[in-house]
Amino acid sequence: MHSTAFKEQFTDVVDACALAQGIVDTVREPVLVLDKELRVVAASRSFYSVFKVSPENTQGRHLYALGDGQWDIPKLRELLEKIIPQHGVMESYEVEHEFPDLGHRRICLNARQVFYEHGAGATILLGMEDVTAQHALEREKDELLKQKDVLLDELQHRISNSLQIIASIILMKAKTVESEETRVHLQDAHKRVMSVAAVQQQLHGSGASGPIEMVPYLSRLCETLATSMIGDTRPISLKVVGAGGRATPRQAESLGLIVTELVMNALKHAFPDDKVDGRISVAYEVHGTNWKLSVADNGIGKPDDVFAQPKTGLGTGIVKALTQQLGATVETSASLAGTTVAITHATFTTDAVHTA
DSSP: OOHHHHHHHTOSHHHHHHHHHHHHHHOSSOEEEEOTTOBEEEEOHHHHHHHTOOGGGTTTSBGGGGGGGTTOOHHHHHIIIIIHHHHSEEEEEEEEEEETTTEEEEEEEEEEEEEOGGGOOEEEEEEEEEOHHHHHHHHHHHHHHHHHHHHHHHHHHHHHHHHHHHHHHHHHHHHHOSOHHHHHHHHHHHHHHHHHHHHHHHHHHTOTTSOEEHHHHHHHHHHHHIIIIITTTSOEEEEEEEOOOEEOHHHHHHHHHHHHHHHHHIIIIIOTTOOTTEEEEEEEEEETTEEEEEEEEOSSOOOTTGGGSSSOOHHHHHHHHHHHHTTOEEEEEEETTEEEEEEEEOOOOTTSOBOO
């Protein structure tokens, strides 16, 4: 209603007061109307109900004297005597207090100073909302999140230990078997278990609950692979290059496993004679909404389109399967200068890789 029409309709003071009291009573949250001396002019029905006081012991009394002084709260004094006079309005101002018959409560206060024409003083509208239950739920949620983090840490620790135990058993078995072919397969299985352990370790160290920065993640992963698979005995370097990009933890895990398999394949096939100055380069590129992962070496090379062949080895099959899960394509190019395997994702979805 327009203010002029409102004034014309409620020129009678009694009618205006009745309307004001009706508005106060309609509000679900407790509301007090205070004069400039902080005496109660009116209170809503919900105020009487929530704080268990009567109109006879409320109206006309000073706010701080209500309920044997239960509203004489230092932070409320600050609100009414300092903040409101300076700013005229205050929203979401929380106070905590021990109320008789109610116990400890957290109350969210909203206050507004109302001025009148002809200098007739001012009143303060004070709205209250009991947010004790909401804060209790928030604390409970925070505790549950902390417990979840603890359980995830424990799970990661157990997974890491289990993988280490499995890898050790496989390696021990490889040393005792007589068949050279079986020994090679067991050693290969040992490396793959260790590669999964390395991916898990790097994801866990990155705090894998949110998006993963791919270049730092791949760099840490390749440092681990270089230490465990190359060491100081082979003249081969392993480095990561790229400008940025992020992935979900699940995608980062798949990309990490792909990199591990391709690095293992390069170490196994590209440098049969321990070539001097052997190099393996892992690159991660982001172009708008698309990304490309490539692993290149300067070894002896391998046939083009090896991933398109119907029959492939275990490592090649793992890379193909993970690539399909990511909705990407894989392509191999080889020459006298070495081999490059590129994994390209050209279809963007809301949970796919984003630019950094």
